[in-house]
Amino acid sequence: MYKYDHFDQSIVDARVAEFRDQVNRRIAGEITEDQFKPLRLMNGLYLQLHAYMLRVAIPYGTLDSRQMRMLAHIARKYDRDYGHFTTRQNIQYNWIKLEECADLLEELATVEMHAIQTSGNCIRNISSDQYAGAAADEVADPRPWAELLRQWSTFHPEFSYLPRKFKIAVIASPEDRAAMRLHDIGLELVRQNGELGARVFVGGGMGRTPMIAPEINPFVKADDLLSYIEACLRVYNRYGRRDNIYKARIKILVHEIGADEYRRQVAEEFAHVKTLGIDPPLAELERISAFFAPPAFDAADVEPDRSDPDFAVWLDQNVKPHKQTGYAIVNISLKPIGGIPGDATSAQIDVMADLAEQYGFDELRVTHAQNIVLPHVAKRDLHAVWQVLRNADLADANLDLISDIIACPGLDYCSLANARSIPVAQKIATRFADMDRQRDLGELKLKISGCINACGHHHAGHIGILGVDRKGVENYQLTFGGSGAEDVSIGKIIGPGFDEDGVVDAVEKATEVYKTLREGDERFIDTYRRVGLEPFKEAIYG
Amino acid sequence: MVEFRYRTDEVTEQPSVTLDAFLDQSNATAVRLEPDDDARALIPFLDRLTLIEVAFPKYRDGRGYSSARILREAGYTGELRAQGDVLVDQIAFMRRCGFDSFAPEASLNPEAVARALSTYDQFYQKAADSAIPVWKLRHG
Incomplete structure (x- = not known):
């Protein structure tokens, strides 16, 4: 894991002092809420329906047990004893008091954490593959590149007032576990003649105009990366639309001028930017990479005892193969049946931290699907880990099943929402509570957004649900066929919307159609892609 | 009105002209760039300019940051x-x-500005x- 040196620490400490000053000016009435708003928004502090919400950055979703414990401590001390892990691999606290905010950030800074650029029209937290460093299919660990980008983007003087927010994801596997092409910039590390570089995709995104990012460059070398990304951003900062907030994301620019013209403009800008000497030497990437060296794997390859059927189900569903013999990747579901997707109590966060420390080389990951990963667990320890998780209500064996739902906070918390998301997620999970039934349905990614901004990734759901407001009544539209994985696609609305119970029924009917029509080991989305919408529509509306 | 200036040379007295006006004529030595003006249009003339004013009609509009860098990168002093x-x-x-x-x-409060700058x-960049x-x- 990356460790701060005194440079990194001094920047984060300075930010705490600056924010403390800004908050004090606000509390003293020296600045108005209007003037304070852009300042707090640069620091992840939102005024929500009921209270301030603070979003804490978890760079590329990686953290150690000390940092995880701090997240628990903050939930306990400053919030209502829980936190909410987000689709951008961050954590949000929903009940923060303005007066305590600077103290909270000061405590975070003691464990090399912050809330810098977790909101605002700037470059947000860099996201990545939660299996980085553990996946067998990666060409390299993507996190050093993400850290390089984190540093470059932190307080970038030219790109802090972009037309709109800007999200970057870095992956290094053909299998995409980070919805890479649904980001403003997606990078996929690849090797060309032995050299590591990045495929660059620009202009993806969800929101009200979902788009899949086209490839803009098939290979950017490591020592050109920052110049190239800087060129990408400069073209956007200069020519991205600012007349309409809903058309201000880079996807609209790339779409309107076309990928070829955008590529040409970036190439021209890059030719100039490259002369400025803004790229660190490769030694910097090597310095960062050293922090991500593989841990000292030494466990023998022991197959776990599967005699306990509950444990066996969890093994099959939540434990994934590791690149190192004798090890496995453990997924901890934050989706208990009837719970709030992504929420964890302070006690649960502590349990996960303890497990990482005792069994997982002190590493944890947050996933964009709002779960937690212990990336390096010896197979011989899996049963012990499972028992601890079970005692903490963290052993739900539903990874990638229909109850592993992504949901935004929705109208229960969010001031932008049109409809509630959480109760819909709870009802669907409860309807499909039977594990055998869920497992029979197999991988089925269901994602719920409470408004058109699509924070719940409904466009990328095999089944997506979008909450809208129809004449003052919450109404839910269904979309089928989306995917955020390497088979990326945008879901399509299937027909008129439903009320809350109606949408649960419609989802159930869709799963029945799938069960009737599936061939071989087809997933829901495969069947849908093969047979099309008609049979589903007939069953649901017919 | 100029409130903060971090240069020692004399302030240009000449009023600035728009980019279009400058490109049309002129022997003006001061130009004003609006957010949607292309700063690169000034690159051939940087030697004879003593003031470039970049307008920020709204603080949220960050195009002026790129204009500034482009001009400095082209050697404007x-x-x-x-x-x-x-x-x-x-600031x-x-x-x-x-x-x-x-x-x-x-x-702006000069103390607050000094604090912001220190x-x-x-x-990082x-x-x-x-x-x-x-x-x-x-x-190194």
Whole structure:
């Protein structure tokens, strides 16, 4: 894991002092809420329906047990004893008091954490593959590149007032576990003649105009990366639309001028930017990479005892193969049946931290699907880990099943929402509570957004649900066929919307159609892609 | 009105003209760039300019930051002024992009500006100022 040196620490400490000053000016009435708003928004502090919400950055979703414990401590001390892990691999606290905010950030800074650029029209937290460093299919660990980008983007003087927010994801596997092409910039590390570089995709995104990012460059070398990304951003900062907030994301620019013209403009800008000497030497990437060296794997390859059927189900569903013999990747579901997707109590966060420390080389990951990963667990320890998780209500064996739902906070918390998301997620999970039934349905990614901004990734759901407001009544539209994985696609609305119970029924009917029509080991989305919408529509509306 | 100026040469007295007016005629030595003006149009004339004023009608509109860097990267050494909705918390970024004078619409507290400019002493990126980026300090 990356460790701060005194440079990194001094920047984060300075930010705490600056924010403390800004908050004090606000509390003293020296600045108005209007003037304070852009300042707090640069620091992840939102005024929500009921209270301030603070979003804490978890760079590329990686953290150690000390940092995880701090997240628990903050939930306990400053919030209502829980936190909410987000689709951008961050954590949000929903009940923060303005007066305590600077103290909270000061405590975070003691464990090399912050809330810098977790909101605002700037470059947000860099996201990545939660299996980085553990996946067998990666060409390299993507996190050093993400850290390089984190540093470059932190307080970038030219790109802090972009037309709109800007999200970057870095992956290094053909299998995409980070919805890479649904980001403003997606990078996929690849090797060309032995050299590591990045495929660059620009202009993806969800929101009200979902788009899949086209490839803009098939290979950017490591020592050109920052110049190239800087060129990408400069073209956007200069020519991205600012007349309409809903058309201000880079996807609209790339779409309107076309990928070829955008590529040409970036190439021209890059030719100039490259002369400025803004790229660190490769030694910097090597310095960062050293922090991500593989841990000292030494466990023998022991197959776990599967005699306990509950444990066996969890093994099959939540434990994934590791690149190192004798090890496995453990997924901890934050989706208990009837719970709030992504929420964890302070006690649960502590349990996960303890497990990482005792069994997982002190590493944890947050996933964009709002779960937690212990990336390096010896197979011989899996049963012990499972028992601890079970005692903490963290052993739900539903990874990638229909109850592993992504949901935004929705109208229960969010001031932008049109409809509630959480109760819909709870009802669907409860309807499909039977594990055998869920497992029979197999991988089925269901994602719920409470408004058109699509924070719940409904466009990328095999089944997506979008909450809208129809004449003052919450109404839910269904979309089928989306995917955020390497088979990326945008879901399509299937027909008129439903009320809350109606949408649960419609989802159930869709799963029945799938069960009737599936061939071989087809997933829901495969069947849908093969047979099309008609049979589903007939069953649901017919 | 220029409230903060970080240069020692004399203030240009000549009023600035629009980019179009400048390109049409002129022997003006001061130009004003609006957010949607292309700063690169000035590159052939930088030698004879002593003031380029970059307008910020709204603080949220960050195009002027790129205009400033483009001008500095092209070798412009004259006065580069940020004018308009310039707030105290933007000044440090603006300095890094090459602005060296500020004419905020709403007057700013000099102490707050000084504080804003001294908050950070380390910077991750190379920009248009003389700050040495952290990666260079790490590797020499």
